[in-house]
Amino acid sequence: MTAASHDVTVRGGRISTEHETFEADIGIRDGVIVSIEKNLPPGQHDIDASGRWVLPGGIDSHVHIEQLSGMGMMCADDFYSGTVSAAFGGTTTIIPFAAQHRGKRIPDVVADYAARAREKAVIDYGFHLILADPDEVALKHDLPKAIRDGITSLKVYMTYNTLKLDDYQLLDVMALAGSEGALVMIHAENHDMIRWVAQRLLDRGHSAPKFHAVAHDPLAESEASGRAMALSRLIDVPVLIVHVAGAETVELIRSAQRLGTQVYAESCPQYLFLTADDIDLPGVEGAKFCCSPPPRDPRSQQAVWDGFKDGTLGIYSSDHAPYRFDESGKLPNGEATIFKDMANGVPGIELRMPLLFSEGVLKGRITINEFVALTASNHARMYGLAHCKGDIAIGMDADLALWNPAREVSVSASMLHDNVGYTPYEGMRLQGWPELVMSRGRTVVENNTLKVARGSGRYIARRQPDATVNIKTPASASRLPGLLGLKGKAWQRA
Numbered sequence: 001m002t003a004a005s006h007d008v009t010v011r012g013g014r015i016s017t018e019h020e021t022f023e024a025d026i027g028i029r030d031g032v033i034v035s036i037e038k039n040l041p042p043g044q045h046d047i048d049a050s051g052r053w054v055l056p057g058g059i060d061s062h063v064h065i066e067q068l069s070g071m072g073m074m075c076a077d078d079f080y081s082g083t084v085s086a087a088f089g090g091t092t093t094i095i096p097f098a099a100q101h102r103g104k105r106i107p108d109v110v111a112d113y114a115a116r117a118r119e120k121a122v123i124d125y126g127f128h129l130i131l132a133d134p135d136e137v138a139l140k141h142d143l144p145k146a147i148r149d150g151i152t153s154l155k156v157y158m159t160y161n162t163l164k165l166d167d168y169q170l171l172d173v174m175a176l177a178g179s180e181g182a183l184v185m186i187h188a189e190n191h192d193m194i195r196w197v198a199q200r201l202l203d204r205g206h207s208a209p210k211f212h213a214v215a216h217d218p219l220a221e222s223e224a225s226g227r228a229m230a231l232s233r234l235i236d237v238p239v240l241i242v243h244v245a246g247a248e249t250v251e252l253i254r255s256a257q258r259l260g261t262q263v264y265a266e267s268c269p270q271y272l273f274l275t276a277d278d279i280d281l282p283g284v285e286g287a288k289f290c291c292s293p294p295p296r297d298p299r300s301q302q303a304v305w306d307g308f309k310d311g312t313l314g315i316y317s318s319d320h321a322p323y324r325f326d327e328s329g330k331l332p333n334g335e336a337t338i339f340k341d342m343a344n345g346v347p348g349i350e351l352r353m354p355l356l357f358s359e360g361v362l363k364g365r366i367t368i369n370e371f372v373a374l375t376a377s378n379h380a381r382m383y384g385l386a387h388c389k390g391d392i393a394i395g396m397d398a399d400l401a402l403w404n405p406a407r408e409v410s411v412s413a414s415m416l417h418d419n420v421g422y423t424p425y426e427g428m429r430l431q432g433w434p435e436l437v438m439s440r441g442r443t444v445v446e447n448n449t450l451k452v453a454r455g456s457g458r459y460i461a462r463r464q465p466d467a468t469v470n471i472k473t474p475a476s477a478s479r480l481p482g483l484l485g486l487k488g489k490a491w492q493r494a
């Protein structure tokens with residue numbers, strides 16, 4: 001190697017991947033890692049990483065950015081503030097949602113989100129689709145095309161009046177995803193259980209934010225998760241249950257996985273660091289902590305830690321759902337807002353990785369390699385990005401975060417770069433921070449300053465998720481005839 005052969009070198013850091021930890025320099029050319037060895041010659045630009053841990057940039061595969069919610073609320077973050085905030089927290093790739101609402105055509109939805117992101121994003125991104133209207137055109141034409149164009153995962157809801165699919169529709173979507181090689185992400189909560197309990201609470205005058213956690217009983221989550229897994233087993237198509245909150249759901253997923261069910265699962269900071277007690281505050285203050293499913297109790301927090309540790313939960317995302325604490329989001333009717341009308345969701349895109357680094361790695365709950373897997377490598381494989389993201393290896397995009405493990409940070413909303421105005425983690429003292437963040441060899445954040453231009457992030461057409469690679473045959477061909485026996489034959493003849 002000659003000195004000029006690297007555009008950038010990152011020197012003297014302690015590198016961790018999901019598999020190993022070692023000391024080496026990293027040489028980068030044209031945004032790609034081309035050398036990993038000790039004592040590389042100087043490049044055109046050299047970054048001193050001594051005393052810092054060099055980790056893959058994070059992938060946050062569950063974020064809501066510039067999205068209109070099912071309740072008609074616009075997120076507080078656009079593709080600029082959302083991606084800037086992600087980068088300051090060590091994340092270099094996000095997968096937000098292109099959200100279809102009923103009556104809207106998928107190509108229009110995708111084009112709309114793509115245009116807005118192209119103009120504003122500062123880091124790389126893909127899209128999932130939220131599918132609210134799986135009609136014949138969507139299933140036969142629009143969805144297969146979107147999947148071929150790199151949107152290889154889609155989220156469906158089992159609750160919310162304007163988004164909910166019934167079990168028949170869920171089976172249709174799963175079967176289509178199975179045959180096209182896409183991954184189905186499921187918001188699993190029993191709609192009628194929530195609706196029924198909520199109505200009784202309101203009838204008795206219980207409308208404060210804390211009753212959100214009562215209405216969304218843990219059984220609503222575990223029942224729907226169990227049903228989603230049964231549907232997935234019926235047609236042998238993998239699913240991923242998003243934002244798992246409750247201990248019973250973690251245990252159900254673990255049992256299903258032991259039985260060989262292809263079910264994957266995600267959880268988020270709010271289920272590790274918050275409980276329903278945080279929502280129990282005077283007035284409407286508790287709305288700041290409301291998301292669905294809601295944070296539970298210490299037993300569920302421990303179950304989520306255990307799930308991350310033993311692999312039951314492979315994906316740690318923020319589920320960043322940014323709404324301001326005012327009429328535009330959390331409080332459409334000001335102080336008179338009842339729990340059913342608050343925007344659902346909490347911010348977390350910037351603190352996702354620092355929270356887990358401090359409370360997980362530095363407190364000995366998980367290893368640094370597990371941290372890399374949970375925040376980056378597993379997302380890359382799960383969502384078809386493993387050819388370019390989520391690892392420090394030759395040929396991968398130079399997406400890196402240089403962490404100072406000694407830096408102490410007292411969390412406050414004012415230090416964050418999102419547009420939310422509060423954080424549920426206000427006042428927490430964290431140790432460790434990503435001080436330099438690089439995307440495709442470009443320094444994005446250094447010295448607490450943004451170094452790149454609006455719109456410099458790139459769209460990534462994602463490949464087939466690893467979880468779906470072996471189910472490329474149509475689900476109906478692999479399972480239905482055997483399952484249905486004679487009925488299947490009659491159905492085939494019809």
Ligand code: DUC
Pocket residue numbers: 187242243291292293319321344345346
């Ligand atoms: N589901 C999410 O994925 N995010 C926020 C709220 C919700 O219901």
Ligand code: ZN
Pocket residue numbers: 187242243292
């Ligand atoms: Zn959801």
Ligand code: ZN
Pocket residue numbers: 062063064319320321
């Ligand atoms: Zn979400």
